[in-house]
Amino acid sequence: MADVLTELPPVAKSVHTFCKKCDIDRYHKVLAHTNETTAKIECEVCHSKKTFKLPKAKKLTSTGKPRAARAPSASQRKSNHQSEYNSLVDSLAAMEEKPYSLKAKFEIANKINHPKFGIGVVRSVQPDKIEVVFSDEVKLLIHNRQ
Ligand SMILES: [Zn+2]
Structure with missing residues (x-):
């Protein structure tokens, strides 16, 4: 062993x-x-x-093999996310954001304003859920609730 x-x-x-x-x-x-x-x-x-x-x-990072080959470090992931978020928001700069609500229905590339998470962009849509890119992280939110 x-x-x-x-x-x-x-x-x-x-x-x-x-x-x-x-x-x-x-x-x-x-x-x-x-x-x-x-x-x-x-x-x-x-x-x-x-x-x-x-x-x-x-x-130990000094003795040869870097371990970062597979998984990016947390800070790298964060900056990747940040740049994705920034370019999404930039590309939708002219769009008016919709206030987030459970009952509202959102579509891909909608810009939403969430009371807690701030401005986000809808990345994918399911019948009852949306995946939204916020400045800090990607969140799965409920929408279209009847
Ligand atoms: Zn010996």
Whole structure:
């Protein structure tokens, strides 16, 4: 289970990892932590000393592989959203906003004024729901309620 470690094993405990000298996985005693992600360890069989490194430290960004490849960071998502919102609102600058109400019926690209969320633009429409892009987030709102 050594490869799912997310933090260093405590000093004086053992960690199962590869020993070059023995040429096999061995238990190694942890002698000391050198920093947050590396520790001095000693093979319990041949007593050779080496440095143990955590495979993937979540907080560490300096050691190679950036984790951002798949999911954009929260701030990136936010700025993507902001630019989508801004361009939507810009493109509808001339349109008058409709006050939001449960009973009103909205259509795609309607500009609405919501008492809580402010100005939003309808992005998609279902018979009883609308998806509205507001400045902070996209909301699913009820409309066309009889
Ligand atoms: Zn060894």
